[in-house]
Amino acid sequence: MIAAARPVTNPIMAKENRVSVRPISAAASNVRSRRERPCDGCRRRKSKCVPQDSNRCSLCEFHKQECTFIEDPQPRKRKLDADGRPEMPLKKRSIESKVQQYQLEQHVVPVSPPVSAKSELPPVIKDPGQLGDTLSLQRHRHCKHVGRTAHFEPTLIELAPYGSQNEAITDFGVIRKVNNQEFFHLFDDNTSSIDEDEARSLQAVEQIVAPYGPTLIDTYFRNVHPSYPIIQKDVFLNRRQHGDRQFNPPLLAGMYLLAMQWWSREPGLAKQRKPDIDRLQIIATNSLILAMQRPKLSTLQAGLLLLQRPETNTWNLTVQLVALAQELGLHLDCSEWLIPTWERGLRKRLAWALYMQDKWSSLTHGRPSHLRSADWNVQPLHAYDFGENSCVQHGTGGDGFDAAQEENGRTIFTEMIKLTQITAETLDAFYTQSAVSDFERAGNHATRLILERAKPVQIKLKDWAANLPACAKMDSYTPDELSTNVYLHLAYYATEISIHRRIVASLNPASAETYMLYICRSAAKTRLISAMDFVNRLRLEHLDAFWYFASKTNFALIGTFGSLLWSTAPGKEEAQFYDMRLREYRWTLKASAKRVEWMAEAVEVLDANRTMLNALPEKPIALCKADTVMGVKESILIPPKQPFVPMYSEDPGEWPYEDDDDLSQDVEVGA
Template sequence: MATAMAVQPLAPRPCSRDIAAWSPPKQRLMDNNESRPALKQLQQSAPQRPRRERPCDGCRRRKSKCVLQEGRRCVLCEFHKQDCTFVENAQPRKRKVDDTNKSDTSPNKRSAASSVKASTPPATKPQQPIFDLSNIPAPAPPVQPAGTKVLSVVDESLSLQRHRHCRYVGQTTALDARLIGLGDFNETNETESQVGLLRQVTGTEYFSTHDDADVPMPDDEARALADIERIVGPHGNKLIEIYFRNVHPSFPIIQKQAFLDRHRHGDRQFNPPLLAAMYLLALGWWQQEPTLASQPRPDIARLEYIAITSLTMAMQRPKISAVQAGLLLLQRPKSSTWTLTVQLVALGQDIGLHLDCSNWSIPLWERRLRKRLAWALYMQDKWSAVGHGRPSHISAADWNVPTPVPDDFDESVPPIDSTTDEEDEETLRGRSLFNQMITLTSIMAEVCDTFYSQTAKADIDRAGKYATQLVLNRAKPVQIRLKEWFAKLPAECKMDSYNTNQLSATGYLHLAYFATEISIHRRIVQSLRPPTTPSESYMMYICRSAAKTRLISAMDFVNRLRPEHLSAFWYFASASNFALIGTFGALLQATSPGSEEAAFYAARLNEFKWTLSVSAGKAPWIQGALELLDATATMLTRLPSKPASVADEEGMDEELMMTGFGVGAVRQEMEVDRW
């Protein structure tokens, strides 16, 4: 006779001892279970328990709402795979700290309570962003009683806590997600282990979190912050204002409201390299600010030294702030190093920026910040690979970050999904530019994979005399994609969408577009070989005509740049992209079949160089592009003389009509359009 046996759940019973490694703030920005869709759905669909019924033992210990299911365990016990019992006695209530403060009327107690209250950011009604910080003196950090913890929104985050850091637990490590799931998780989804405190963000994704003190290193953070503030002197508030006015709209990788709230309340425990990087970028507009132009500029060299050295130490404790600092430092002229870019990619993967965090059990504002920061890192990697001629370190197979949507740019804490009237025009323009740059970068990444990867290079070499045809066949899909992207460009991203005497950052996006186009035609020109038949001569002529059209369009774009464009924010790759236009012109000059064509490109290159030298007066960083053009010009001095010009377009068209080719037909098939 069979005996019925009750199979106990695999997970152990929750431990009754407290896990004191993390103390959550009193005012939580989000419900701990809010970001778990499956759990939230169970809670909404399960029958509600009458108030007179007591919660189960597990929910009582977690201090969570107990929602019973019909004939089954409660929702949370079902989710944690544990027994749902009602045998333990109610735990005695603990007196709140505020009760002591209320009962004690001594001045010292009252001042301590007021100090803690003043240092806590409001959680119900976010304050409006600051747009003029120049007249607000930097308040001294509030004095806290011994043992009192200053609460902040960053203390609830995963990767922005001030004294802790985290590392993503990958799928192939010795820590298996199913085994970690057997742990006893507290109300903050954390469980203790011998490798650190493990935090669960989804049913299968975990992070190990560690105290910063666990990583021994010189404790120079306070000294670095003091040095930074000493260098900028009384101009710190003004530089922060300049940063958020000129850089942040087009490069929104900082949670603006959280930063300004901390700054406003005297919290100066910022990440030193991040603060220094913000100051360094803002110093680019020093001369344009009437209140600063007549005063001595802070010591930029000293500020850069502090930023770089403190970033090197900050990388040992992976946090979002270290990635932010690195990305901002790379936006400075002549500072885009491939080594630092690769380090940031590794750092971003360490904290899980390559993953989709949409359903993680972390604050909503942090999820949105992670998406923006992840794509900024993606663009940094791809455009650095183009500028340095290196293989990208971010693989499409391991990239699972959704493209930001409008709600992901809400920077209020907590999020309110709205923007102020002050922000509407410039902020929305910057967000649109950021999103369009993401799409364009993905196209450029396809161009690099299609034409410049080692496998693509080997394919073209093996094609021999059919190399040009192979390149043209591969170029057509990406050319169509690029053409569709440009056709759908929003009105606020057009070059003529600007107001007089108001900075417009649209220039860097269009320059990146021309760099992408040129990268396609550069490979086509490189694949051309001396023709041996009339049809090959004609194909060469058409390919070079298309390349000439792209070059002239790019140079005309540079001629149309106005002070409103030149003085605005430009992406770090812009100097390299300007130089790429000149390099393409030099390539066409060097490969010209006749002397007249070579002379044409030589004249256009001289005009282009003159235009850039004039523009450098408004944008000094363009000097980097001019230096690269000088190097190219030196190489062209060794170019041998060219023979007389070949047949013109009309004569060649008549000559090859018998072969079935025609200038118009081939141009139409190649989808050559003037910008």
């Protein structure tokens, strides 16, 4: 049963503007208003000061004593924040935030209160980002989405009396309404032990990177943020500018850890001793576990940033973040929610970043995805969803960052989302357990079934590549300036390889038609050569840029696909061709690994594959036409005179792709 709440019109302003009717004693020379403090007697007793019609409050009337306002307040012992300053009381911060919100809504210009010679409280730090108005970024509260099958019925919750903040006090806690269908249960962050741990963690993080913290923050926003915009930059920088240091410890640590990838390339840092990365990583991981107990958007941001590092990319953490995001309601459409506009945009960007994290983790780890399309209702991103006012049309933005670079980065981020949706279709079509069962039941006709499923996905990939904006193309870069669009192209090749990898693995030379064997292997070889040539074209501007977390595995997938083609080659000449190309690819990766250390893991995967390939029996010399490619005879199966007719086609002239050449035609993404 829902208890009725008291109607709230504007409780904060009503209390602040209440006028005392009690006359002021002439003996009290330093009298202050009752709305500012209790009387001296109630202050000493730490009791509530209740005014009466007489000149005394209720307690002073009871004790038959004079009600004065002469004594100075007693000094209080307060907690210190990360910078060693006294921490503001929770109640005062809450009131300050609500007053600011009311003033904004009523267009009231705030008036600074008179400054007393002996101030009871430390100076109030303004909240430039207005975190108190947000749903999932409040300082001292966290929220959990109320699901439709939970023991709370949304229809009944709708009946509760909601105040100006769209919050209702019920028998089971505070409920916030974001629209007529979605509700969140609000909880206080009242675990003091966690607060103390977070304060110590934040202090430790700052000590590890000191005095280079500000430089690393600038490095992060210059190199990572443009193409991975999961932080509200203007809010973050405004908070730092106004002296606010109450940041989420794992989030700040994640930003520092990613920024340190460019330590040797920053003029002000290159000659300095690098901070202890291992210790910073441990603090970030441990503090993230604590932060998950009180889920907020900052917790999700921290987890996503830590997952961008090759050392911390784990499937377990990805799954935890999916669960955390669902508690925050990130899988829902927030376009019309009653929350700040910038928070709506941030929630959408975070939701799609999580979507990409889940799908690419599913591909790279070979695990089932935890985000189902039936439960995903996040709308596509638009320009206004990025909601940062720092950029101008020319030159740099108001915060000193390149506006054009940030605009290009947003385009790459948006295109990566579109590509990931196609990648998700690929995983559903070929790698789910139901798909594997379908192929097993198809027996000798499995390849035909796979080709039919591949056609719509392949067409979408081709259209995506053809419609790439100019700034996202491979050849779109400026010399001596970092270009982040390469991880987008690498992801494209990984998606194509995932399709052809399934096709090649299903081919059975003993039972497959000669033409189908020819066209499938030719198309697969074309994709492999195109992907390897892409890696050969990488420049320093690409290698030194930000790489998406899946890039490490995507480089390895190219080599794994080449090893698959080598192992299934019908003749010795074709096997030798793949052997030669894989040796060249390994050399390229090893040379690049001197610049980008994590590429060495792709080299290790190549070496492991080659060790397993040593167990292959010697290939026979193919009895077919041979062409010379780069000095090596490459066996090419001769296609039959009559075209292959698919099993499931009623029209003898129809092929699962648009034409016979569509399978072997290369889509040049950078063109």
